[in-house]
Amino acid sequence: MRIVIAGGHGQIALRLERLLAARGFEAAGIIRRPEQGDDLREAGAEPVLLDLESATVEQVAAHLQGADAAVFAAGAGPGSGVARKGTVDKGAAVLFADAAVRAGVRRFLIVSSMGADPNHQGDEVFDVYLRAKGEADAHVSRQEALDWTILRPGQLTDDAGTGLVRLEAQTGRGPVPRDDVAAVLAELLETPATAGLTLELISGSAPVSVAVKSVAGN
Secondary structure, X not given: XXXXXXXXXXXXXXXXXXXXXXXOOEXXXXXXXXXXXXXXXXXXXXXXXXXXXXXXXXXXXXHHOOOOEEEEOOOOOOOOXXXXXXXXXXXXXXXXXXXXXXXXXXXXXXXXXXXXXXXXXOOOHHHHHXXXXXXXXXXXXXXXXXXXXXXXXXXXXXXXOOOEEEEEOXXXXXXXXXHHHHHHHHHXXXXXXXXXXXXXXXXOOEEHHHHHHHHOOO
């Protein structure tokens, strides 16, 4: 499998790239700065230099040609303002989904956020973020040409992963290590029966593979 990851230098993406390389998959990560390339190579991934805030659908689609799956794991980051919630958390996600459709890549995963809602009220930066993520999710879920899965993790931590999670349509709030988010994404990529699902993820008691098989109906 060849998997193209938007936000390839992000904390979850780098973890996912290592997992995919260990499984023998070919991963490519989209990055904005050339100096990030070495970190991707070290993780076993191919760096792709492209700015999703200024690229066209055609430019992104060219890098998705021949891929088996696309993962949107980009984010403006906690230090960014309102404007970049619109250009990255929503705009880049919409662009990446449209490019996947253009390139004929059906399998599409998006890392969203618990509480994402296009109708979320409020004007604080985090309110705008949740609204942007919700609007991105809504756009992705409308694409009939995509076998999409939306993953909404709880509070992200840098604790070591336990491999034990709770993955359901609704889990309630809770923390989850980025290690375990990456592990769930890797498992979702190999579980096409999770297409069409919006899933919340927190730490729990089920091994990752069991949790994914359970939501897939196996």
